[in-house]
Amino acid sequence: MSDQIPFLSLVPQHSRIKKEIFEAIEKVYDRNWFIQGDALLQFEKEYASENQVSYCAGVGNGLDAIILSLRALSIGPNDEVIVPANTYIATWLAVTTIGAKIVPVEPNATTYNIDVTKIAECITSRTRAILPVHLYGQACEMGEIMDLAKKHSLYVVEDNAQAHQAEFNGQKTGSFGHINATSFYPGKNMGALGDGGAITTNDAALIKKIFSLRNYGSSKKYYNEVIGTNSRLDEMQAAILSVKLKYLPRWTSERQKLAEYYEKELNGIGDIVLPKTQTGCTHVYHLFVIRTQKRNELQNYLHTRNIGTMVHYPVPPHLQEAYFSLGYTPGVFPLTEIFSKTSLSLPLWPGMDHVTVKKVCSVIKEFYAV
Numbered sequence: 001m002s003d004q005i006p007f008l009s010l011v012p013q014h015s016r017i018k019k020e021i022f023e024a025i026e027k028v029y030d031r032n033w034f035i036q037g038d039a040l041l042q043f044e045k046e047y048a049s050e051n052q053v054s055y056c057a058g059v060g061n062g063l064d065a066i067i068l069s070l071r072a073l074s075i076g077p078n079d080e081v082i083v084p085a086n087t088y089i090a091t092w093l094a095v096t097t098i099g100a101k102i103v104p105v106e107p108n109a110t111t112y113n114i115d116v117t118k119i120a121e122c123i124t125s126r127t128r129a130i131l132p133v134h135l136y137g138q139a140c141e142m143g144e145i146m147d148l149a150k151k152h153s154l155y156v157v158e159d160n161a162q163a164h165q166a167e168f169n170g171q172k173t174g175s176f177g178h179i180n181a182t183s184f185y186p187g188k189n190m191g192a193l194g195d196g197g198a199i200t201t202n203d204a205a206l207i208k209k210i211f212s213l214r215n216y217g218s219s220k221k222y223y224n225e226v227i228g229t230n231s232r233l234d235e236m237q238a239a240i241l242s243v244k245l246k247y248l249p250r251w252t253s254e255r256q257k258l259a260e261y262y263e264k265e266l267n268g269i270g271d272i273v274l275p276k277t278q279t280g281c282t283h284v285y286h287l288f289v290i291r292t293q294k295r296n297e298l299q300n301y302l303h304t305r306n307i308g309t310m311v312h313y314p315v316p317p318h319l320q321e322a323y324f325s326l327g328y329t330p331g332v333f334p335l336t337e338i339f340s341k342t343s344l345s346l347p348l349w350p351g352m353d354h355v356t357v358k359k360v361c362s363v364i365k366e367f368y369a370v
């Protein structure tokens with residue numbers, strides 16, 4: 001039986017704008033130009049402006065966006081990149097794909113983002129970059145991260161896949177780092193109808209490298225200056241994303257209102273730890289993540305009452321089979337491991353109504369009452 005209240009539904013979001021999306025698709029269809037055309041150029045311009053940067057390059061997906069960003073900085077074997085221990089595995093995969101060494105840093109206990117007080121001790125002569133992730137939609141403390149980077153001459157590459165429109169001190173995430181990556185995976189706050197991603201930067205030389213790298217290492221057709229790849233945001237997705245970008249501020253504030261309502265309803269219930277935003281940071285609630293010692297029991301209880309939830313993430317990257325060769329054993333990143341055992345993401349999506357939030361909360365209250 002499917003969940004009465006799903007963990008995520010794209011239905012309200014997509015039904016509201018169906019006509020506009022179909023018109024955008026039809027335009028591309030009629031133009032018969034599907035790769036690197038006007039729709040991409042227009043979207044890149046719009047996204048750069050929305051994200052408060054000079055340049056944007058659409059790419060195939062979020063993982064490629066991080067990989068190409070690191071490659072544009074000429075980071076590779078023998079280099080070290082500082083990453084959060086507590087993140088989605090894509091952040092780590094990007095670093096291993098280019099052959100650099102992963103240097104994980106534990107999260108802050110209240111924000112779940114990289115602990116900025118623990119970065120300095122991990123910097124060595126081989127460190128080239130810090131790769132902060134604005135996890136679940138909350139901006140990292142970018143002031144301290146940029147200061148550290150400057151002091152040690154390091155690059156900063158933001159992984160902004162979960163935080164479109166989040167801000168630190170009034171400035172958008174994805175505009176702080178030397179070069180930054182984001183994803184338009186359908187379930188992200190800003191999602192395509194398929195795979196998609198983007199790179200943002202204020203550096204003209206870096207964006208030029210990206211334009212070449214994403215297109216076989218070629219700036220001039222059939223002339224290849226570097227060993228590139230094929231990772232482009234196609235015209236159809238670019239046109240769809242241009243439509244969605246107009247609605248993003250509205251959807252973001254809907255997410256924030258739903259989160260506020262959850263927080264009001266769940267405040268003081270059982271042992272629930274609610275999301276907490278750091279001063280100066282905003283949260284765009286890609287995910288509404290609570291923590292409880294009874295995570296599995298609560299998830300089961302909600303499941304049997306047809307309420308969908310998810311765990312982000314049940315296995316931290318360092319304990320994944322894929323990274324067995326790095327030799328990490330349980331206990332090396334204790335906070336990250338605790339979060340993986342106690343976190344639960346509740347249903348939240350634009351178009352979800354307050355009655356539905358209230359229903360989820362009343363079942364949670366029932367769980368703690370018995």
Ligand SMILES: *Cc1c(COP(=O)(O)O)cnc(C)c1O
Pocket residue numbers: 061062063064087088090091133159161162182183184185195196197
């Ligand atoms: C989704 C995600 C990615 C990867 O994006 P894709 O478009 O799925 O490749 C990278 N980092 C984080 C933090 C993500 O949430």
